[in-house]
Amino acid sequence: MSWAISRSVGRLSQLASRGLVASSGSKPRVDNEGQPPPPLTQFSEEEQALRDSVAKFSRDVVKPLVSEMDEKSAMNKAVIQGLFDNGFMAVETPAKYDGAEAGFFAVNIIVEELAKIDPSVSVMCDVQNTLVAPILFEYGSEAQKKQYLPRLHKDTIGAFCLSEPSSGSDAFALKTTARADGDDYIINGSKMWITSAGHA
Numbered sequence: 001m002s003w004a005i006s007r008s009v010g011r012l013s014q015l016a017s018r019g020l021v022a023s024s025g026s027k028p029r030v031d032n033e034g035q036p037p038p039p040l041t042q043f044s045e046e047e048q049a050l051r052d053s054v055a056k057f058s059r060d061v062v063k064p065l066v067s068e069m070d071e072k073s074a075m076n077k078a079v080i081q082g083l084f085d086n087g088f089m090a091v092e093t094p095a096k097y098d099g100a101e102a103g104f105f106a107v108n109i110i111v112e113e114l115a116k117i118d119p120s121v122s123v124m125c126d127v128q129n130t131l132v133a134p135i136l137f138e139y140g141s142e143a144q145k146k147q148y149l150p151r152l153h154k155d156t157i158g159a160f161c162l163s164e165p166s167s168g169s170d171a172f173a174l175k176t177t178a179r180a181d182g183d184d185y186i187i188n189g190s191k192m193w194i195t196s197a198g199h200a
Contacts, residue, residue: 054113097149132158
């Protein structure tokens with residue numbers, strides 16, 4: 001893992017603890033003296049260091065592979081591995097699960113910088129950070145958190161299935177149901193276009 005990037009994400013996690021919104025237990029963005037942060041239009045030193053690190057990864061690793069990935073309609077394994085190696089995946093994962101415990105603002109910085117070069121890479125990272133991992137933070141059992149959160153931060157892609165044949169991305173029109181059945185659930189329905197399924 002790149003030392004500078006790991007340090008940036010780690011330092012962000014120490015300073016900001018949790019981010020602006022989303023996951024349970026979120027705390028506001030703060031600077032290194034515990035004071036309110038600068039305006040959202042102005043990054044702290046740590047945030048700028050993270051932004052620079054992601055921009056460098058995007059230029060050096062992602063950009064040379066964009067055309068090839070588009071032609072093959074496939075994510076290059078080096079890009080996926082680089083997202084993990086640089087600590088860009090599941091960055092809000094708490095330290096007790098071997099995560100960086102960075103805030104939601106760090107997620108925004110990472111996703112935005114990746115999107116400047118390749119929106120597909122950005123979406124893969126975004127889904128991991130804002131949909132897959134937070135579901136485990138919020139609803140997972142302690143055993144599930146211990147098993148999966150370290151992996152989502154280090155080496156495992158999670159998939160997200162929202163779209164259905166009759167609802168697309170309209171979550172209010174979903175027809176799939178999950179019914180408790182003792183210690184299990186019975187799931188009835190069908191899904192289409194499962195995000196990141198080919199890598200999960």
